[in-house]
Amino acid sequence: MKSKKVIALIGPIASGKGTAADFFSKKGFKQITMSNFLRTEARKRKVKPDRKYFRKLQAELRKEFGPNILVEKAIEKIKNSKEEKFVIDGLRDYREAKFAKRKLKLKIIFIDASPYVRYQRQKQRARHGFSDTYQEFLHEDARENAIFDFHKTMKLADFRVFSDGGREDLHKQLAKLYGKLGIK
16 A cells, blocks of 8 residues: 555535635545444434434444454555545544554645534534534534544644634635645
């Protein structure tokens, strides 16, 4: 896997990771979204997925298969692919990010935005199981940060991008950063 180039995007909910992943997809990167592994498992179990269920499911899978189960699925997908460039969207857990960084020698980009901007983005998505009020959002955000040791995950980042300015601004920042990644 030495010839494969992998970038991981980390950040809190609605920070712009998906928008960043779209940027890299347009540059020829195959996108791997971590939560899709959970969505697939939820469908197998015939459960309507939401954030609360995803946390529970993730804990169950880790207990049964080990702490790196989701990132191991991503690594397997990368290993078995003929593609050369990958962007992993949504590494959140510190242990998984550390494991992935060691196994894949990837570069991690931390995408962030102010809490209120992220709350507004989440509201626009209107997905099932998300916070209705800003106070609920802040509480849920703090809870997830604690569950995933996200303060440690952030320290693994090689680069940081702030995405309050919207899609075009984020893409401009990523275009500047792209040259620093050394990927052609």
